[in-house]
Amino acid sequence: MDMVKAAKELLLQDKVDIFLGYRKLDGHQIPHGFTKAHVDDLDQLEISLNRYPLEKIACDLTRKDPTLKIGILARDCSQRALNLLYTWDQLNPENIETLTVNCCPSSLSTHGDCSYLKPKITGAYKKAHGIDYNDSPKNFMAEHDSQDRLSRWMYEFQKCIKCYGCRNVCPVCFCKECSLEHPNLVEPGVLPAEVPIFHLIRATHMAGRCIDCGLCEDACPAHIPLRMLYREVNDAVSDIFGYVPGDHIEKSPFSIIGKTVELTPAPMDV
Amino acid sequence: MDCEFVPSVCSYCGTGCGVLFEVIDGRINRTLPLKSHPVNQGKLCIKGWNLHEYINSYMRLKGPLVRENGRLEKATWDEAVNQAARRFTRIKEEYGPDSIGVLVSAKITNEENYLAQKFTRAVIGTNNVDHCARL
Numbered sequence: 560m561d562m563v564k565a566a567k568e569l570l571l572q573d574k575v576d577i578f579l580g581y582r583k584l585d586g587h588q589i590p591h592g593f594t595k596a597h598v599d600d601l602d603q604l605e606i607s608l609n610r611y612p613l614e615k616i617a618c619d620l621t622r623k624d625p626t627l628k629i630g631i632l633a634r635d636c637s638q639r640a641l642n643l644l645y646t647w648d649q650l651n652p653e654n655i656e657t658l659t660v661n662c663c664p665s666s667l668s669t670h671g672d673c674s675y676l677k678p679k680i681t682g683a684y685k686k687a688h689g690i691d692y693n694d695s696p697k698n699f700m701a702e703h704d705s706q707d708r709l710s711r712w713m714y715e716f717q718k719c720i721k722c723y724g725c726r727n728v729c730p731v732c733f734c735k736e737c738s739l740e741h742p743n744l745v746e747p748g749v750l751p752a753e754v755p756i757f758h759l760i761r762a763t764h765m766a767g768r769c770i771d772c773g774l775c776e777d778a779c780p781a782h783i784p785l786r787m788l789y790r791e792v793n794d795a796v797s798d799i800f801g802y803v804p805g806d807h808i809e810k811s812p813f814s815i816i817g818k819t820v821e822l823t824p825a826p827m828d829v
Numbered sequence: 830m831d832c833e834f835v836p837s838v839c840s841y842c843g844t845g846c847g848v849l850f851e852v853i854d855g856r857i858n859r860t861l862p863l864k865s866h867p868v869n870q871g872k873l874c875i876k877g878w879n880l881h882e883y884i885n886s887y888m889r890l891k892g893p894l895v896r897e898n899g900r901l902e903k904a905t906w907d908e909a910v911n912q913a914a915r916r917f918t919r920i921k922e923e924y925g926p927d928s929i930g931v932l933v934s935a936k937i938t939n940e941e942n943y944l945a946q947k948f949t950r951a952v953i954g955t956n957n958v959d960h961c962a963r964l
Contacts, residue, residue, distance in 0.1 A: 577832060585836055587865045589849055592832030609864035609871070616832065616851060619858055624830055722875045728861070778862060780872040 563604050565658055566630065570595045575630035575656050579616055581607035590616060606632065606660050606672045612730040612774055614640040618649050626654070633657035634673065636772035639805030640730040643770055646811050649733050675773060689714045690784045692776070696791040712788075716754035718781035725761065725775035725785055731768050731804075738764060758788065766792040767813045770805035830854060836863050841876045843935040844868060848877055857881040921953060930957035 569575045570593065578593040581604070588607035593600055614637055617629045631637060638657065644650040662673040679692040690699065690711050703711065726732050726739055738760050739745050745757055769789040776786045797803050799822070800812040832853050839846040847866025851859040860880040864871035883889065893909035894901040904912070920928055931949040933942045942960065949958040 577830060579832070584834075587836050587847075587863060589834045589836060589863070591834055592830075594831065611849075611861060611864070616859075619851065619853065620830060620832060623853060627830055720874060722873060722878060724862070724873060724878060727878050777864075777871055778873070780869075780874065 562606070562632075562658060562660075563601050566593065566601050566604060566632075567598055569630045569656055569658075570598050570601070575628045577620065577627065578630035578632075579613045580632040580658075581605045581609075581611075592616075592620075604632075608672065610634065610636075610673070610772075610774065610777075612640075612728055612772075613637060614644060614650075614730040615728075615733075617641075617655065618644065618733055621650055621654070625651075628654045628656070630656040630658065632660060634660050634662040636662075636770060637730075639770035640772060641805075642808050643731050643768065643805040643811075644733070645808050647731075647733070647814060652808065685782070690787065692784050692787070694784075694787060696787055696794055699787070712755060715781075715783045716758050717751065719752040719754060719757065719783060720781055721750055721752040721757065722780060724778040724780065728774045728778040730772060730774065731770060758783070758785075762788050762792050765789040767796045767800075767802060767804055767811050769793050834861075836866075839873070839877045839880060840936050841880070846873055846877050848873065848880060850881065857884050917953070926954035927957060929953050929955055930959070933958065933960050935961055 566578050566580065570578055573595070576594070578601070579590060580593060580601075581588050582591045582600070583589075583603065583605055584591075588605055588609050590607075590611045590613060591600070593604070613631050613633075617631060620627055620629060631641070633641065638659070641650065641652075641655060641657065645652045645655075660672055661670060681691045681693065685691070688711065699708070723739065726737060739757065740747070744760060745753060765788075769792070771786065771790060771793070773786050775789075776784065779785060793804065796812070802809075802812050804811065830853065832851070835850045835852055837848050837850055839848050846869035847863030849861040849863045850857045851861065858881065860873075860878055862869055862871050862873040862877065869877075893904050893906055895904040895909050895912050896902075917929065929949075931945060931953070933945040937945075946958045949955060
């Protein structure tokens with residue numbers, strides 16, 4: 560397998576100190592940090608269908624040792640996450656080597672390794688009262704009036720069990736102090752979650768950050784269509800600033816200090 | 830630097846969700862849900878997500894303590910077990926086996942729970958045994 564050879568080369572030529580990939584352990588495909596000392600372990604390297612936030616693990620390692628050179632098995636979404644983390648100075652592009660995986664199929668490559676290739680199934684009750692996973696924000700806005708949209712989002716939000724899984728799994732959530740843990744914004748130890756404020760805090764913070772990997776939606780025990788919510792806020796960012804998070808290594812409009820941008824308040828229904 | 834992942838089972842309740850510990854240089858740094866686990870299918874509750882915090886907590890009890898003269902003192906397992914056995918025997922002889930009750934936990938395994946009820950019924954000689962997850 561070419562991937563194994565390439566990863567071994569990276570380690571043996573000291574281009575990276577650790578290579579983050581997947582291997583099978585006890586029947587589960589789980590991430591693993593391969594090192595030069597155990598380079599033969601790389602024979603077990605797999606491209607797992609189960610995606611884990613490898614970029615977040617890279618951030619954890621970098622925090623422990625900022626000079627550590629890390630190799631990563633990168634899907635398209637990982638690549639976007641890495642670009643965003645470079646933008647926000649969480650990772651140094653000089654310390655990261657990627658081995659790209661064939662994931663999202665295109666006209667050039669029809670085969671892909673991703674659990675997302677099959678669309679999610681939305682049940683009949685969720686379709687009638689909540690939100691279809693596969694709906695697009697534009698379509699959703701066009702099909703439902705504001706009252707209907709509010710009731711549908713509230714149906715989804717009130718299922719929240721406040722596990723913080725969406726934030727914990729998010730590869731681009733790296734803040735040391737999180738607004739979701741601020742006692743004045745979200746009261747600690749209280750269930751049910753304060754809706755919709757809990758989700759709206761996270762949604763506003765995902766504007767210009769979310770790279771649409773879908774890990775949050777995967778981790779949500781309440782089946783809240785988070786991906787669509789963050790797509791909606793990101794659409795607003797790309798409409799106003801022309802910025803798509805993770806597309807390039809460029810400064811985000813939210814990381815530039817000293818430049819004022821005037822926003823005109825507009826009703827939600829336009 | 831060493832980074833490995835260890836699949837495990839959440840120790841908080843009897844559901845048995847699969848978790849994955851991110852171990853960096855021998856220390857658990859983060860907990861992730863085990864995506865391929867049939868029980869939780871890649872989801873966790875807030876307690877499961879924060880397993881590493883209690884494992885690494887400085888307040889965590891790592892050895893037995895015995896209360897002597899009103900203060901908890903560090904002891905060896907042999908001392909602690911002997912002390913407990915001695916006091917239980919005394920209570921049982923003085924007030925009868927039904928003066929003792931045993932509460933077992935969802936945080937220990939099925940087998941350990943079985944042993945605890947066996948111990949209560951066969952050794953102590955009472956049916957006063959219950960479990961926190963007996964909903």
